Amino acid sequence: MPTTFNWTSGLVFIGFFALVTVLGFFAARWKAGDLTQLHEWGLGGRQFGPVISWFLVGGDFYTAYTVIAVPALVYAVGAYGFFALPYTIIVYPFVFAVMPKLWSACQKNNHITAADFVQGIYGGRWFAAAIALTGIIATMPYIALQLVGMQVVIKSLGVTGELPLVVAFVILAVYTYASGLRAPAMIAFVKDIMIYIVVIAAIWLIPSKLGGYASVFDAADHFFTAKGGSTGITLKASQFTAYASLAFGSAMAAFMYPHTLTGVLSSKSAKTIKQNAIALPAYTLLLGLIALLGYMAIAAGVKVTSATDVVPALFLKLFPSWFVGFAAAAIAISALVPAAIMSIGSANLFTRNLWKPLIQPNITPSQEATNAKVVSLAVKLGALVFIIFLPTQFAIDLQLLGGVWILQTFPAVVFSLYTRWLKLPALFIGWLAGIGLGTTLAFMQGIKPIYAVHLGNATYPVYIGVLALGVNIVLTLVLSAVLPARSTSISRSPI
Amino acid sequence: MSSESIPSGKRTAGTLLLLIPYVALLWLPFYNEAHPSLMGFPFFYWYQLLWVPLTSLILYVVYRWVR
Numbered sequence: 001m002p003t004t005f006n007w008t009s010g011l012v013f014i015g016f017f018a019l020v021t022v023l024g025f026f027a028a029r030w031k032a033g034d035l036t037q038l039h040e041w042g043l044g045g046r047q048f049g050p051v052i053s054w055f056l057v058g059g060d061f062y063t064a065y066t067v068i069a070v071p072a073l074v075y076a077v078g079a080y081g082f083f084a085l086p087y088t089i090i091v092y093p094f095v096f097a098v099m100p101k102l103w104s105a106c107q108k109n110n111h112i113t114a115a116d117f118v119q120g121i122y123g124g125r126w127f128a129a130a131i132a133l134t135g136i137i138a139t140m141p142y143i144a145l146q147l148v149g150m151q152v153v154i155k156s157l158g159v160t161g162e163l164p165l166v167v168a169f170v171i172l173a174v175y176t177y178a179s180g181l182r183a184p185a186m187i188a189f190v191k192d193i194m195i196y197i198v199v200i201a202a203i204w205l206i207p208s209k210l211g212g213y214a215s216v217f218d219a220a221d222h223f224f225t226a227k228g229g230s231t232g233i234t235l236k237a238s239q240f241t242a243y244a245s246l247a248f249g250s251a252m253a254a255f256m257y258p259h260t261l262t263g264v265l266s267s268k269s270a271k272t273i274k275q276n277a278i279a280l281p282a283y284t285l286l287l288g289l290i291a292l293l294g295y296m297a298i299a300a301g302v303k304v305t306s307a308t309d310v311v312p313a314l315f316l317k318l319f320p321s322w323f324v325g326f327a328a329a330a331i332a333i334s335a336l337v338p339a340a341i342m343s344i345g346s347a348n349l350f351t352r353n354l355w356k357p358l359i360q361p362n363i364t365p366s367q368e369a370t371n372a373k374v375v376s377l378a379v380k381l382g383a384l385v386f387i388i389f390l391p392t393q394f395a396i397d398l399q400l401l402g403g404v405w406i407l408q409t410f411p412a413v414v415f416s417l418y419t420r421w422l423k424l425p426a427l428f429i430g431w432l433a434g435i436g437l438g439t440t441l442a443f444m445q446g447i448k449p450i451y452a453v454h455l456g457n458a459t460y461p462v463y464i465g466v467l468a469l470g471v472n473i474v475l476t477l478v479l480s481a482v483l484p485a486r487s488t489s490i491s492r493s494p495i
Numbered sequence: 496m497s498s499e500s501i502p503s504g505k506r507t508a509g510t511l512l513l514l515i516p517y518v519a520l521l522w523l524p525f526y527n528e529a530h531p532s533l534m535g536f537p538f539f540y541w542y543q544l545l546w547v548p549l550t551s552l553i554l555y556v557v558y559r560w561v562r
Binding site: 079082085086089090092093096097207212213214215216217233234235237240243244247248274275277278279281282284285288292 | 510513514516517520521522523524527528529532534535536537539540543544546547548550551553554555557558
């Protein structure tokens with residue numbers, strides 16, 4: 001990593017950053033709506049067609065942290081790091097089948113969050129509040145990790161200190177406050193096009209400098225053979241269940257997060273969501289190629305002390321400085337879009353499902369929107385403080401636990417679309433047990449996502465989120481069967 | 496979203512089609528191999544990458560067919 005500021009890459013970076021800042025403020029007037037209404041500020045007026053949604057959800061789901069962390073994992077362990085690929089493929093049949101139903105249910109009742117939807121079906125306040133709290137807590141460290149992505153690329157430009165990060169985030173916070181979801185929707189266009197350019201250039205040029213893909217894979221193969229352990233360019237048989245369950249669990253969790261749901265709910269129709277499920281895998285192809293940057297770094301002989309530096313280090317080694325600046329801007333802007341949508345999604349949850357029902361029931365619609373705007377500011381400041389004052393590992397651990405937790409909202413959100421047979425106390429207990437078990441198992445492993453299940457003489461490592469979800473579902477079903485009929489407790493139930 | 500008007504046989508067939516990528520990608524013995532390689536990519540990699548357009552195609556077929 002360089003220690004002096006490179007003017008060429010630095011100026012290219014600043015130029016693109018300035019461009020998206022202008023766009024962010026300009027976005028308030030785009031497809032103009034009354035931004036004092038929460039569905040206008042927080043869902044962009046529910047009017048995004050297939051093209052805007054494609055950029056928005058793509059920009060939201062494939063984050064800066066992904067671009068940094070996936071190649072870093074592949075660089076460190078090889079094939080195992082590729083679970084992100086099957087994960088981001090099998091997520092789409094799920095989105096295709098389930099999300100249009102959720103959209104329709106939410107649009108009919110002006111729901112803007114998953115917790116709204118759950119509250120609408122089961123009544124009460126406390127379970128919806130629990131769903132909302134799960135979403136907020138799972139998302140906060142995710143926002144912090146976007147900052148890590150930004151920090152890594154800023155460092156690669158030869159800039160030290162936290163000031164650039166603070167400036168970038170304050171700008172982001174202000175235009176999200178002003179423009180709401182319209183800001184990231186507009187910036188997503190720039191971000192996605194830039195990332196496509198960077199990745200296509202990288203996968204085109206880098207292998208030719210390194211002697212082709214065959215020699216890239218060869219170099220990785222030799223590297224891992226020498227390294228030993230559970231690494232390699234194919235999986236060890238003992239890694240199969242971990243790989244598959246991580247892919248499956250992550251795919252089921254992905255669209256339970258407030259930021260991805262916000263993206264889905266901002267679509268203008270259920271049909272738009274189906275069309276997007278067909279077209280969004282284009283980003284997965286991109287992600288697969290981004291993952292390969294980890295092997296290219298090995299083949300190029302890149303040595304880093306922290307694996308997260310691997311992508312910028314590879315670019316610095318092989319690209320001219322103007323392109324390093326462009327790539328750094330692309331990754332930094334990739335952090336802005338999800339960070340904005342995550343803070344909006346969390347703010348929607350806080351306002352709709354915590355503040356309004358528990359503290360200020362007679363809040364007016366415009367007070368509601370103001371409340372959400374302020375919360376979105378607070379959420380981002382929280383993430384900034386988190387990253388500046390706490391070890392990065394803390395955010396990584398929390399994000400991992402967040403994935404386990406958010407998955408426990410799956411039965412309440414998804415099953416309720418198909419059946420009215422489930423009972424509120426059953427869902428609540430299932431959720432609680434899933435969170436409790438998932439957290440306990442994760443801590444027993446020293447905050448790792450995998451737990452080894454012993455069946456007879458065999459051992460199967462499995463993603464903890466999936467184990468906890470299994471217990472959650474079984475409890476929900478059994479308790480729904482044995483608890484007394486719902487008619488007595490519905491709608492006025494205190495939970 | 497008039498799912499009620501779709502014949503149930505057709506809907507079941509659509510659901511089964513949607514499950515294919517899960518089977519293809521979650522059963523690792525199908526593809527945890529280096530050979531045959533394609534354009535320098537070991538089988539493990541090009542097989543998974545191939546499932547990206549295949550999944551899009553399946554979704555497209557279901558979209559056109561089960562509406």
